[in-house]
Amino acid sequence: MKKTFAAALIGVILSLLLLGVPVFAASKSEVRPSISCSPSVLPLDKKANVIILGSGFQPGQEVLILFHDALGVLTALPEPAVANERGSWATVWEMSDYVGKKIITDGVYSIMAADAKYNVLATTTAGFVDVSKDAKDWPDWAKAAGLKKPEGKPKEGKEEKKKKGN
Amino acid sequence: MRKFICLCIVLMFVAFWSGSPGHAAAPPYYKGKSIEIMGESRVGGGTDTMARIIASVLPKHIPGNPNIVVRAMPGGAGAIANNIFYAKGKPDGLHLMMNSSSPIALQLRSRDIAKYDLTKLEHIGNVNRGSNMMMVRKTVLKRLYDPKAEPVICGTKEGEETWMAMALWGKEFLGWNIRWIPGYSGTSDIELAFQRGEIDMFATSNAFIIKRLLEEGVVEIIAQGGTYKNKKFQRRPDFANYPTFEEVLGKKKPAGVAWQAYIAWVGGNDVDKFLVAPRNTPKKYVNILRTGFASMAKDPKFDGLVKKMVSEAYDVGVGEETGDLLKEVLNVPPAALDFGRELQEKYGLIATKKK
Numbered sequence: 268m269k270k271t272f273a274a275a276l277i278g279v280i281l282s283l284l285l286l287g288v289p290v291f292a293a294s295k296s297e298v299r300p301s302i303s304c305s306p307s308v309l310p311l312d313k314k315a316n317v318i319i320l321g322s323g324f325q326p327g328q329e330v331l332i333l334f335h336d337a338l339g340v341l342t343a344l345p346e347p348a349v350a351n352e353r354g355s356w357a358t359v360w361e362m363s364d365y366v367g368k369k370i371i372t373d374g375v376y377s378i379m380a381a382d383a384k385y386n387v388l389a390t391t392t393a394g395f396v397d398v399s400k401d402a403k404d405w406p407d408w409a410k411a412a413g414l415k416k417p418e419g420k421p422k423e424g425k426e427e428k429k430k431k432g433n
Numbered sequence: 434m435r436k437f438i439c440l441c442i443v444l445m446f447v448a449f450w451s452g453s454p455g456h457a458a459a460p461p462y463y464k465g466k467s468i469e470i471m472g473e474s475r476v477g478g479g480t481d482t483m484a485r486i487i488a489s490v491l492p493k494h495i496p497g498n499p500n501i502v503v504r505a506m507p508g509g510a511g512a513i514a515n516n517i518f519y520a521k522g523k524p525d526g527l528h529l530m531m532n533s534s535s536p537i538a539l540q541l542r543s544r545d546i547a548k549y550d551l552t553k554l555e556h557i558g559n560v561n562r563g564s565n566m567m568m569v570r571k572t573v574l575k576r577l578y579d580p581k582a583e584p585v586i587c588g589t590k591e592g593e594e595t596w597m598a599m600a601l602w603g604k605e606f607l608g609w610n611i612r613w614i615p616g617y618s619g620t621s622d623i624e625l626a627f628q629r630g631e632i633d634m635f636a637t638s639n640a641f642i643i644k645r646l647l648e649e650g651v652v653e654i655i656a657q658g659g660t661y662k663n664k665k666f667q668r669r670p671d672f673a674n675y676p677t678f679e680e681v682l683g684k685k686k687p688a689g690v691a692w693q694a695y696i697a698w699v700g701g702n703d704v705d706k707f708l709v710a711p712r713n714t715p716k717k718y719v720n721i722l723r724t725g726f727a728s729m730a731k732d733p734k735f736d737g738l739v740k741k742m743v744s745e746a747y748d749v750g751v752g753e754e755t756g757d758l759l760k761e762v763l764n765v766p767p768a769a770l771d772f773g774r775e776l777q778e779k780y781g782l783i784a785t786k787k788k
Contacts (some may be wrong), residue, residue: 333502338738340488343469343504345476368477368621370485385467385502 298323298354300389302380308394308412313367317360317393321380324350324388332358333379333387336370343385366395373397375408461497462526462718468501470708471518472531473511478619479639481505482742483560483706484531487726490735494725499527507618510590511536512546519549522711526718529557530709534701538593541697541765542774546591551709552763555719556756558726559707562638562744563669564658565596567603567678568646570633571653577609577634584612588623588632591615592782596636598698599656599678601776606685613782638705640671640744656681658699671745694772700762707755723752 300323309315319332329347336342348358365371373395380389396409402416470488474480481503488501506514511533518530532551539547569577569585576582587600592615603609614632617623624642626632636658637643646652659666659677666677679686686692708726710719729735730749739747750758 331502331504336485336503338485338489340485341467341500341502342485343502345505345507364476364621367625368482370477385469385500 300324300380302389302391304378304391304393308409310398310414311366311373311395313363315362318357319360320357322355324354326350326352326354329383330356331381333381334376337372371395463495463499464497466499466527468499468527468529470501470503470529470531471514472503472505473514473536474619475507475621476505478621480531480533480706486738490732491725491729494728495721510539510593512539516548524711524714526714528711532707532709534595534705535590535593537701537762541763552760553712555710555714556752557708557710557722558751559704559755561703561705561748563746564660564702565636565638566643566654566672567596567599567636567656568652569655570651573633574653580608580610582610584610585634586632587611587613587634588617588626589613589615590617592777595699595702596658598695599658602695604780605776606682606687641742658702661696669746690768690772694769697765697769698773704758704762727751
């Protein structure tokens, strides 16, 4: 009975080892990749920029920044960020085309950092607020972030554009 | 002892075999993987938009339902992305490129810039959004026909777009009073320049942009490229009220090599937006992608998105159909190519030196 139990135990351990299960793997303390956005809540504005920062990556690692657009399509920013010798990086996301072409509309977005094979390594969130809407219609988190309605000329409507065109 | 060893071996074999990947049916190649579609235009431009539409529908038509990531790499009228993709594109079925007619034009007329051969890529499919509509700001329209007035400014990427044939042949044969500003990165960039008042004239086949500018009342459509069928350019159904450039030319339509050159120049528009995989991508992946593309083209979601975001009237080609069309478009007689180049040089567009 003892022999049978020992045989079963040895058999299972050997097969797990063959399958690559790290039975005896030493636990290592690792710094997990993390990212953040600054600001994390901002007006939906063509002139807006978001600074994305990351740490805990491999030194020299190319990091792709991803988000799901308004259609739900996973989109990568054109240029990858590259981690420095401490595994940190920072990059600027210029919103101009993304807002202008309605690839980003108002709402909360997951911003992801991924490796070259698009495996997601870390995520954060950013909230975009359509500040041209009446402030009372803003979501609570936008009000709590202290955003203000921009001052200045109201947007040019179609009628004004028509007059200019003619 | 012998029993003990036998039991060990049997247990090991059973546990290993039941956990091995070969035991179950192999999952589809694309399961859990991500496909990258590199776009050669700016974010939000026509090519990028088509890449997004495809990326939102194609995954469900590919076994394993991969993620599709869209990544823009604008610049050089598509030459930068195409040069990189041609030289370094990984043939693993996971790297694709959304291309357009501008790189076709570059391959035809600017061999010093275009370090690629589009016919050698693996062709997945194409979407032809219809012909280009040439638009001029209403307030400057009179100047277009008055050679003594200040020239109307036309925005262009590199002077190589298919619609530039209308502008060049218009200047040569109709006396259109045009000056160019080249260097824009794509249609969305050109449209922004139009909105800023930097330019007064450009063309696009993107119905979404055309209709918006018409609704705003700021532009006049002076001609459309048309689709070349039965030796004549046909109007696109969703803009059937506007004349083709051939109709605008009327009696001034040139004959011989000058007209042959025009037809050759605008040919790239028949391919329009096309999806390719790198050279030497294994056939098994290419076939999966082509089958998926064909299935996607019949999906009502795809139809709805194209009609909503790009064009009411469009054509889809799949696989070799797209490749054959490309080969046909790129097979231009040297005399016709030379005529186009000479027009570009004559009117001060970016010179493309003859080899």
